[in-house]
Amino acid sequence: MGRRIARLFRVEPGSPVHPVAGVLNYLLVCIAVLAGVWASLAAVGVQLDFSFIGQFRVRIIDGFLLTVQISALSLVASLALGAIVAWAQGCRVLVVRYAADLYVKIIRGTPLLVQIYLFFYIIGTAWGIENRMVAGVAILSVFEGAYIAEIIRGSLLSIDAMQLEAARAVGFTRAQTLRYVVVPQLVARTLPALTGQFASVIKDSSLLSVIAVIELTQTMREISATNFNMFGCYFLLGGLYLVLTLPLTFVSRYFEKRTGYAH
Structure with missing residues (x-):
């Protein structure tokens, strides 16, 4: 079980990445980036407002x-x-x-x-x-x-x-x-x-x-x-x-x- 989980997050050099592992790891990276952006916005007190889209x-x-x-x-x-x-x-x-x-x-x-x-x-x-x-x-x-x-x-x-x-x-x-x-x-x-x-x-x-x-x-x-x-x-x-x-x-x-x- 532990090896199967490890395969989702590791790959040998030159080996193909399994599609499930690729999607999972890419999703985790995107979540980390969004979390970093959200934390930065919160730190400077900025609240994003997209309500103007309908008007313009x-x-x-x-x-x-x-x-x-x-x-x-x-x-x-x-x-x-x-x-x-x-x-x-x-x-x-x-x-x-x-x-x-x-x-x-x-x-x-x-x-x-x-x-x-x-x-x-x-x-x-x-x-x-x-x-x-x-x-x-x-x-x-x-x-x-x-x-x-x-x-x-x-x-x-x-x-x-x-x-x-x-x-x-x-x-x-x-x-x-x-x-x-x-x-x-x-x-x-x-x-x-x-x-x-x-x-x-x-x-x-x-x-x-x-x-x-x-x-x-x-x-x-x-x-x-x-x-x-x-x-x-x-x-x-x-x-x-x-x-x-x-x-x-x-x-x-x-x-x-x-x-x-x-x-």
């Missing part, structure tokens, strides 16, 4: 949907940009290669908040980009595109050169090599990372509130300024972001197992 439900739903829309558009645009930049980083024309390299270094080396201010108030103003949502999608796409470019480039470099030589040896054309050798492996290597990057796009979209894009974060800021219920609003905000990002975490793990990416 339309605005909350609109902000939630706009966050999803901005994130989806940004992901599509950043995927296209990242693929182009990844190709440019291996281009034979040095000017193109160095331009792509400089882009990645600048974007990855500076905070997104700085980029938002510079793009919207300087570049956007200079080129007449007044639509805040268009500007927000463009900023997120440029920012995430640099990271996606590195994901794609790293995946391309991980493909064994012997496979490309073998494809040429059996008479594959360049298009056939790309279709039957490169693309299947590239998809298997990039899907888990790209799924995780989409979660980053969703979280990074919250910074667009600084230029008054009325997405989820800006909506909650306005509501909290109205009802002075900052903690209730921001706890709800965190929960809504988890609703969007947690499923992506499970999707990413599914792709890792499905494609054998982790091995």
